[in-house]
Amino acid sequence: MTGAERNVKRNTRDDIYNIFYSMELAQRLAADLYYPGCLSLERKRAAANSLATWERPAGMRAAYTQRPWSTQEDRVLLQINNPAAAADELGRTVMSCGLRLWRLRTGQVPMPSGQ
Incomplete structure (x- = not known):
């Protein structure tokens, strides 16, 4: 509902x-x-x-805004290899980048083709 x-x-x-x-x-x-x-x-x-x-207070972002990761974003994340730096580059949160990097490294999501 x-x-x-x-x-x-x-x-x-x-x-x-x-x-x-x-x-x-x-x-x-x-x-x-x-x-x-x-x-x-x-x-x-x-x-x-x-x-x-x-x-919702003016500066408060929506807690959950689903935005799928693209292959290109995965490549950038793996190349930068730093969640804080990648967050600035990709327009995502540090937590999101850190979690995605962990999932890529542990095989929970497939590596982008060409990696």
Whole structure:
């Protein structure tokens, strides 16, 4: 319904499922569940209504913006061999570059052709 993918597994402390949504995904889910006139607890409806007023701060980037890696980006990353320097060059985060470099080195993703 919200477009979010979830890793479904029980927590280790008490063997229950904890479901967590935040930011825009939480707003969409709350709007779908707590529509005007729905049957709900007042405290839950109030919490859902408070989500509607939340706005992403100006400098806050979207947490997940899927952008597939191209063969050319893989080549540049391997050539630079430094996640921080590659992040500047490729317009990606240091974490993204570090993780991709690790996946390439460990064989979790195929090396670009010609490597």
